Amino acid sequence: MKDAASTTVVRSETVSEEITRIPLGFPNPRAWWLLFAFALLLLATFIISVAVLFFYGVGVWGNNIPVNWGLAIANYIWFLGIGHAGTLISAMLLLVRAHWRSSLNRFAEAMTLFAVICAGLYPILHLGRPWYFYWMAPYPNTMDIWPQFKSPLAWDFVAVLTYLTVSALFWYIGIVPDLAAVRDRASKRWQQVFYGLFALGWRGSAHHWARWRQSYRLTAAIAVPLVVSVHSEVSLLFAAGPIPGWASTVFPPYFVLGAAFSGFAVVAMIAVVLRHALGLEDLVSERHLDLLGKFLLATGLMTAYGYFAEAFDVLYSGEKQEMDTLFDRFSGAYAWSYWGAIVGNFVPLQLLWWRRVRVQPILLFLIALAVAVGMWLERYMLLVTSLYRDWLVSSWGIYHASFWEWSLFAGMLGVFLVPFLLFVRFLPVISSFEVVETLFEEDRHA
Amino acid sequence: MSQIFTASADTRLRTVLLAIFFALIAGGLFAGGYMDSSYATLVGWVQNQPVPFSHEHHVGGLGIDCRYCHTTVETSKHAGLPATHICMTCHSQLWTGAPMLAPVRESLASGKPIAWQRVARLPDYVYFDHAIHIARGVPCVSCHGRVDKMPLMARAVALQMQFCLGCHRNPAAALHPPDQVTRMDWSDWNKHPETHKLYGQLMVKTYGIEPAKLDDCNICHR
Numbered sequence: 001m002k003d004a005a006s007t008t009v010v011r012s013e014t015v016s017e018e019i020t021r022i023p024l025g026f027p028n029p030r031a032w033w034l035l036f037a038f039a040l041l042l043l044a045t046f047i048i049s050v051a052v053l054f055f056y057g058v059g060v061w062g063n064n065i066p067v068n069w070g071l072a073i074a075n076y077i078w079f080l081g082i083g084h085a086g087t088l089i090s091a092m093l094l095l096v097r098a099h100w101r102s103s104l105n106r107f108a109e110a111m112t113l114f115a116v117i118c119a120g121l122y123p124i125l126h127l128g129r130p131w132y133f134y135w136m137a138p139y140p141n142t143m144d145i146w147p148q149f150k151s152p153l154a155w156d157f158v159a160v161l162t163y164l165t166v167s168a169l170f171w172y173i174g175i176v177p178d179l180a181a182v183r184d185r186a187s188k189r190w191q192q193v194f195y196g197l198f199a200l201g202w203r204g205s206a207h208h209w210a211r212w213r214q215s216y217r218l219t220a221a222i223a224v225p226l227v228v229s230v231h232s233e234v235s236l237l238f239a240a241g242p243i244p245g246w247a248s249t250v251f252p253p254y255f256v257l258g259a260a261f262s263g264f265a266v267v268a269m270i271a272v273v274l275r276h277a278l279g280l281e282d283l284v285s286e287r288h289l290d291l292l293g294k295f296l297l298a299t300g301l302m303t304a305y306g307y308f309a310e311a312f313d314v315l316y317s318g319e320k321q322e323m324d325t326l327f328d329r330f331s332g333a334y335a336w337s338y339w340g341a342i343v344g345n346f347v348p349l350q351l352l353w354w355r356r357v358r359v360q361p362i363l364l365f366l367i368a369l370a371v372a373v374g375m376w377l378e379r380y381m382l383l384v385t386s387l388y389r390d391w392l393v394s395s396w397g398i399y400h401a402s403f404w405e406w407s408l409f410a411g412m413l414g415v416f417l418v419p420f421l422l423f424v425r426f427l428p429v430i431s432s433f434e435v436v437e438t439l440f441e442e443d444r445h446a
Numbered sequence: 447m448s449q450i451f452t453a454s455a456d457t458r459l460r461t462v463l464l465a466i467f468f469a470l471i472a473g474g475l476f477a478g479g480y481m482d483s484s485y486a487t488l489v490g491w492v493q494n495q496p497v498p499f500s501h502e503h504h505v506g507g508l509g510i511d512c513r514y515c516h517t518t519v520e521t522s523k524h525a526g527l528p529a530t531h532i533c534m535t536c537h538s539q540l541w542t543g544a545p546m547l548a549p550v551r552e553s554l555a556s557g558k559p560i561a562w563q564r565v566a567r568l569p570d571y572v573y574f575d576h577a578i579h580i581a582r583g584v585p586c587v588s589c590h591g592r593v594d595k596m597p598l599m600a601r602a603v604a605l606q607m608q609f610c611l612g613c614h615r616n617p618a619a620a621l622h623p624p625d626q627v628t629r630m631d632w633s634d635w636n637k638h639p640e641t642h643k644l645y646g647q648l649m650v651k652t653y654g655i656e657p658a659k660l661d662d663c664n665i666c667h668r
Contacts, residue, residue: 142481144608183450192450201456 042414085263086112152237254306293358344374618646
């Protein structure tokens with residue numbers, strides 16, 4: 001018994017060492033710089049695309065009547081959906097005490113934070129007069145009006161801002177003890193000051209831990225329902241439009257699960273890359289890949305149910321316009337997006353039934369990539385196929401995303417990657433004290 | 447290991463955070479004050495004009511009707527800034543040599559209009575039509591103020607949306623007899639509100655104005 005306890009102590013020291021050494025002396029600077037240069041290039045693309053957009057107006061995009069929600073809204077939903085997985089992994093699994101989460105939660109939360117920022121930029125950028133975006137906030141104003149609360153735009157504003165605040169808080173509260181650990185190991189002055197400032201004077205006293213646990217769990221309890229409410233809101237901004245194909249009652253759960261699905265896919269991709277690049281194979285182990293694969297498979301099958309239920313709704317209603325839209329999705333001008341979504345989301349996914357595939361990093365990465373692409377196609381399909389042919393034949397029209405829409409999308413990936421890479425470089429990517437706690441718990445039960 | 451921070455670091459950090467907090471509040475208050483300040487609304491700020499035209503003299507002193515110069519106010523969206531010929535109906539006879547009026551004579555000779563600077567300007571996304579307001583009896587003075595007391599023209603009210611909505615949400619109080627629409631002094635009308643209380647309500651009914659629809663977005667943003 002005594003031996004077990006002492007090995008745990010030794011083990012916990014090495015775990016903390018392994019994680020905190022990354023920000024203090026980065027193991028793979030050359031690869032990081034290469035990636036970071038690429039990310040900066042994308043960020044430059046973003047800045048140029050936004051400059052062009054602001055200078056010439058939204059006319060540089062391809063969306064117009066009838067498809068007035070183009071890539072901007074599809075990407076908004078895609079990024080926001082990806083963000084939800086971080087919260088689910090972190091907060092939900094914290095509350096149900098699934099200890100294996102501790103190897104994944106930190107970078108999943110960072111992913112959430114940066115994905116939500118990307119998502120939040122889109123509704124602002126797609127405005128005709130983006131510099132008036134604050135009009136969506138209810139504040140005392142000289143116009144003597146409230147924002148239009150019936151408008152999805154006002155919902156987006158509240159939803160994204162709330163979600164951003166809570167995920168930033170949750171991420172920061174979670175990282176404070178680890179910042180203190182890095183501070184205590186830092187030898188350079190600037191590192192001591194930087195980590196010391198953000199560790200907020202953490203000393204690890206029993207008081208600190210008690211308050212920390214309280215605030216962390218409380219924030220988690222706020223964050224989990226937000227996943228459901230925020231992405232239900234996103235699905236309801238479709239339902240607010242009287243457009244065929246947007247009125248299925250399955251939409252809220254279908255969107256929430258789809259969001260979790262795409263998010264788990266991106267978490268799996270990041271996990272595979274990070275463990276390889278930073279040599280964290282013993283912390284993000286095969287077991288974690290296995291569990292991520294299972295999560296991906298489970299949420300994927302639930303999303304597949306959404307596809308089924310949506311089609312069933314239409315057929316059961318027998319409503320002509322709804323049926324036309326459904327069949328048009330199968331074989332119309334945008335059938336590629338429908339079948340692309342089906343194939344990307346559900347075909348490679350079936351490989352995850354085998355454990356051997358789940359623990360194979362490269363295969364898991366590729367399957368997750370297919371899902372991320374598939375879920376993007378799904379959002380594109382839902383938007384465009386419904387809008388380009390609505391009730392009146394006279395108002396039909398084809399939509400093609402313009403160059404500046406694509407360049408903004410590429411640039412937005414830079415907006416995600418640049419802070420994420422900085423996070424990987426300068427902050428503890430894994431919650432070391434929680435891993436240690438998990439190890440201790442496991443030893444005690446053993 | 448030596449201490450990273452001095453003993454007062456914590457206090458300083460707290461002070462900075464507190465300062466940021468108060469700066470945000472102060473920023474909000476400042477923005478609110480700025481929006482209503484005459485610097486932002488331009489109320490009372492005189493525009494530089496090519497000719498220092500005095501409304502006080504022409505309207506208050508001589509009693510020239512607004513429509514004598516702003517000719518299209520009853521028929522068009524725009525009230526219209528006067529053409530040089532309108533000035534010259536009098537000034538070809540009066541003060542013909544006045545140095546102050548040199549730009550007017552120059553304009554007539556060259557055919558190049560005088561570049562009057564607009565004083566009451568609405569944003570481009572606001573659709574405003576003078577004609578309907580005049581036809582229904584919203585007096586000039588309601589928006590442009592006592593121009594008969596302005597030696598040099600300045601904006602009289604803050605042309606903010608809340609100003610428009612003030613009347614659009616309560617149109618009855620804004621309506622006056624259309625045949626007196628250019629009257630500047632309504633103090634006798636306002637002095638006995640009981641006498642004229644029913645006028646607005648009656649006119650709202652007569653004109654078929656639907657107050658509930660008058661603050662729809664697309665009334666002004668088309």
